[in-house]
Amino acid sequence: MSLFRDLHVPGTPLLMPNPWDAGSARILENLGFKALASTSAGAAFAQAKQDGDLTLDEMIDAAREVAAAVSVPVSADLENGGGDRPEDAATAIRRAAAAGLAGASTEDLGSDGIYPFDLTLERVEAAIDAARSTGIVLTARSEGLLTGTLSLSEVCERITAFARAGADVVFAPGLKTTEDVQAVMDAAGTTPVSVLVGANAPEMTVEHLASLGVARISVGSGLARVAYGGIVAMMRTALVEGRFDYPDTTASFDEIARLLK
Template identity: 55%
Template sequence: MFAQLHTSGKPLLMPNPWDAGSAVMLKAMGFQAFGSTSAGAAYTAGRPEGTLSLDEMLDAAETLARVSGLPVSADLENGGSDTPEAAAHAIREVGKRGLAGASIEDCAPGVATYPMALSIARVEAAVAAAKDTGVVLTARAEGLQGDAPDLEDICTRISAFSKAGADVVFAPGLTDADMVRAVVKAAGDTPVSVILGAPYGALTVARLADLGVARISLGSSLARAAYGGALTAARNLLEKGSFALPENTYSFDEIEALLRG
């Protein structure tokens, strides 16, 4: 079961494929579970993050699960709307799609975090829906990504979400060991998920394991890396009149082998 893959000190490495092909290849590399990425799904649709509907985010996550056969936790942003009822509805829809998990954020796309009471009420409603569906619920505290990050507020929210019954808690934006340690302490016995990679500092898997983290994801990093390589090569063609692939580009045969499993 997906929940059993979350072990403090032995974190689940859960990358975020952005389309069917990346999911198939990452499975072939040996990963056990995926998180979807709302940003990566939006890029695939030719749109910026925060513009997908709830159904579109669910479709993206369902595609990853269908082609890989692995547990997938759906990135649902705020669940489609601000209310506790919307959060519960989103989790019930996840259950109907047969997805293993989902995350709910405590802010709307591009908007400051919700007041504490509303954020807790949304998690409580999502927890109740998750219990009915078997969905592994990740409650996210997003405040560290805003203009005025407040670790104390984040830890208060993480503690409250844990007490409300979230299966996993997640505070994107942790950049050093002291911040991770504070969130793990605030979470108590609830597994903590951490995002790894730029712009979130230079922490390693081994260091995060030592700090008691139970899950590590990559957010939109893989999608941005893939698009970055392609766009850099295309820009060179336009601006320099030459074309050269990045040195780490996989060969045709290597890609084909991964897609065949």
């Protein structure tokens, strides 16, 4: 866990992709990535479920499957920890640590939408206490930009509160511009900031995010959507036009075998 913590260096961002199963995890490790994170959406898709429909047990099992396939640190996407109460957030973090995961996240989105500020902070504080008792790296995240229910200033208020409470990393998915990232960086102070690059965004290069002081970059459900998108496009063409168009990025058996070793 200390190795994972040390990989978060502002200005030298950790590239932490999000595999959705053991095979994709092994491939990413052998490509050279130093840490990985599970994706609750990708894990849900693999079980023919919608994002947000996994139980806490299923999210931890998905993260454990990724961790068992690799030797690098793995952080778990635990959504809201399976419940709305602060003790639910704390229990989820303790369970992630017991499962051998190096990190875990807790977020402010519940089944009925974004939590009120006071409840959000209580949940994060409970998760931080659990993280300190276990040594796991705690990422506190606000989903308000993704859901479109909080303004950037409201999200930044939460990021500041998370940082002051002692979160190891803060995270606000949905940042789209340099100005968005800079606002979160300012709100976080000296706490490491993670940025999600979930779609084509010319500004969001590793070099540029490094220049802003970002400490970690992930892709969330992006890799799973790329894989499933290839399936949809190829087989829709086969159904409609009777043609089998393999993407230029299709891997050979030899390449897959090499990267799975």
